[in-house]
Amino acid sequence: xxxxxxxxxxxxxxxxxxxxxxxxxxxxxxxxxxxxxxxxxxxxxxxxxxxxxxxxxxxxxxxxxxxxxxxxxxxxxxxxxxxxxxx
Numbered sequence: 304x305x306x307x308x309x310x311x312x313x314x315x316x317x318x319x320x321x322x323x324x325x326x327x328x329x330x331x332x333x334x335x336x337x338x339x340x341x342x343x344x345x346x347x348x349x350x351x352x353x354x355x356x357x358x359x360x361x362x363x364x365x366x367x368x369x370x371x372x373x374x375x376x377x378x379x380x381x382x383x384x385x386x387x388x389x390x
Contacts (some may be wrong), residue, residue, distance in 0.1 A: 304352075312355040316387060317345065321361030328357065358387075 328350035346357040368376065 307349065307353045307355070308375075312353065313351075314387070314390070315355055315356060315357040316384070317350065317359045319359070319361060320366040323363060324361050326359040326361075336337055 326344070326346065328344070328346040344359065346359055349355040349357040362376065362380065365372070
């Protein structure tokens, strides 16, 4: 947490496996199977305490893609990620 507060990031993205979705701080998402709200996230902390807008980008259900899948995944998402960085 000290590191996050010591460097003035303004945006970040967390990429990982899961449903194809992008989540923003305080988007008040609900788990589709439950009534309760999700717990506060790292995106929420960054937004409140570091002035950084962090989004969580879930690219698919494969938690550990093989090395041969990484470059095609990069090619599929490169333009969107660069646009996010330029915004």
